[in-house]
Amino acid sequence: MIGRMTSAPVDDATWTIAEIADEFGVTHRTVRHYEELGLISPERRGTSRIYHRRDRTRLALILRGKRLGFPLEEIRTIIDLYDTPRGKASQLRYVLAQIDERRADLEQRRRDLEDALVELDAFETRCRADLDRLP
Structure with a gap:
């Protein structure tokens, strides 16, 4: 995690693209694809992508939906309902x-x-x- 500190609140946790891709067992390209589709929206710092808890949660939901066979547009609708x-x-x-x-x-x-x-x-x-x- 970027800037991981023991005293930092959990909500301040952030991840790099490498960390989030490794955690979910997907490629960087897959993560960027979901970003291009607007399913996740990491913060940009220069050329770096910084993923927050919301992005991580959305990625988990996307991948669960994919495993269950939902098309991406249906996954988008379901995820957006929660927003x-x-x-x-x-x-x-x-x-x-x-x-x-x-x-x-x-x-x-x-x-x-x-x-x-x-x-x-x-x-x-x-x-x-x-x-x-x-x-």
Whole structure:
């Protein structure tokens, strides 16, 4: 952390691009990409980027959303809801609706994969039987 001091309040914590990229296991390019999209907005000091707690939290949410399969624009909407003065209940209802949609999509994909595996197993069984019948 930049300027890490034992007496500094936690809210004053800052990170360099290298520190934040290493912490989250992403490349500097990935972090800069999210900055270019406006998903995070580090402070600029000359050519250096200084990431604050808000950026770190937003990056964690972005990466969680990506792992769950949300597109970046949906992640932006969800994250931005937490930055607006709208009621927390409406924000949570929106996020829950998005989770329900994502879950339904993933469950359908799982059923499709299971069907494909059953088909593949049957095809493999036929191929092995055909091979066994050959001289």
